[in-house]
Each structure stands twice: as structure tokens, then as C-alpha cells.
Amino acid sequence: MLKKRNIDYVLLEEDRIGDGISKNTTAFLTINHDYLYNQMIGDIGLSKAKEYISLNQNAILEYKKLSSLYDFDFKECSNIIFSSYDSELLSKEKYALELLGVNVNEVDSIPLDIKFHKGLEIRSQATIHPLKFIKCISENLNIYEHTRIEEVFNRIAYTKNHKISFNKIVIATNYPIINRFGFY
Numbered sequence: 001m002l003k004k005r006n007i008d009y010v011l012l013e014e015d016r017i018g019d020g021i022s023k024n025t026t027a028f029l030t031i032n033h034d035y036l037y038n039q040m041i042g043d044i045g046l047s048k049a050k051e052y053i054s055l056n057q058n059a060i061l062e063y064k065k066l067s068s069l070y071d072f073d074f075k076e077c078s079n080i081i082f083s084s085y086d087s088e089l090l091s092k093e094k095y096a097l098e099l100l101g102v103n104v105n106e107v108d109s110i111p112l113d114i115k116f117h118k119g120l121e122i123r124s125q126a127t128i129h130p131l132k133f134i135k136c137i138s139e140n141l142n143i144y145e146h147t148r149i150e151e152v153f154n155r156i157a158y159t160k161n162h163k164i165s166f167n168k169i170v171i172a173t174n175y176p177i178i179n180r181f182g183f184y
């Protein structure tokens, strides 16, 4: 994305790219994770929750667009959450999703041999192959592997032997590398 926008960038990776958690992920791209929205509306309000959904759904669309350029096994599928008993939580979640403008279908079967009471299906979600994806998008990028950032201070990132000055930094290390409030 940065390269496409002609922004001067460098990616520093302490090991090999793709060797972190991402290589083990299920790589399910979805706006929904368990019972999320009933609580979220209560915590941050309807309009912020809508913004969250739209950012997540747009991200799935970005992957879809990229899948016309690269082959990383992009497949559309549904997200289904289900409950084995008559769950009030599930009904509340359906109400919250509908309030947020998401189309939800009630389902009574899923593609697995599991007995359950009720399920909620959201369509147009997706899965990808994470390593194929990383391989496709990382070609011809300015990447330095085996380069650990040891400290970030005053717009300078320090590795063992180098200093990199920056205007903006994206720390995408899954777990924070800087032990300061707000970095987790």
C-alpha cells in the first residue's frame, strides 16, 4: 500500500517475514468474532460500532480486489455463530447486528456434524491462505530480514548496527516491542 502511494518506506523484520503468528492463523476474514456487537454498542455506541463494522468489511473487499491480481486462495464463505441451547445472548446479538445494518440469517444447520439450537449466519466473509498471500504481496518490496528493532525513541528506530529516522512508524509485531502504556 505504501509503495503504491509512492511513500518512502522500509520494513524491518527480526526473523523471516511470515514467520510470526500469521503463518499459523486460520486466516478467516470476518467482521464478527463471537458475541461482539451487543457489548460493543453498549461500550462505544452505535455510530462507532458501525464504523468498526464498515472498516472490517472494507478490509475484506480490499482482499477480494487483490485476489483478482494474485492467487492466494481467496474464498468467500459465511460466518456462523451458534448456540447449543436457547441462548438469550444469541438473540441479543442478532438484534445488535440488525441495528447495525448487518444482514443476518437464522440457520438450523451448519456444514459440520454438530447439534445446536440456533445459529446466526453473516454472508460475504472470506478465508485466504496466509503464506501464499504474504508471498504474493512481498515481492519487490524494501524489506530487511534478520533486523531487530531494539528501541524506538524521538522518531528514530535503533537496530544493533543502524539508526533509521522516520516521520511515521507502524509497529506490526503482534505483541508490543515497547514496554510503555498504550502499545498493547
Ligand SMILES: Cc1cc2nc3c(=O)[nH]c(=O)nc-3n(C[C@H](O)[C@H](O)[C@H](O)COP(=O)(O)OP(=O)(O)OC[C@H]3O[C@@H](n4cnc5c(N)ncnc54)[C@H](O)[C@@H]3O)c2cc1C
Residues within 6 Å of the ligand: 012, 013, 014, 015, 016, 017, 018, 019, 020, 021, 022, 023, 024, 025, 026, 027, 028, 029, 030, 147, 148, 149, 150, 172, 173, 174, 175, 177
Ligand atoms: C491459531 C490462531 C488462529 C487465528 N485465527 C485468526 C483468524 O481466523 N482471523 C484473524 O483475523 N486472526 C486470527 N488469528 C490472529 C492473527 O493470526 C494475528 O492477529 C495476526 O496474524 C497478527 O499479525 P501480525 O503481523 O501483527 O503479527 P505476526 O504475524 O506475529 O508478525 C509480527 C512480526 O514482527 C516481528 N517482530 C517482532 N518483534 C520485532 C522487533 N523488535 N523488530 C523487528 N521485527 C519484530 C516478528 O518476527 C514477526 O515476524 C489467529 C491466531 C492464531 C494463533
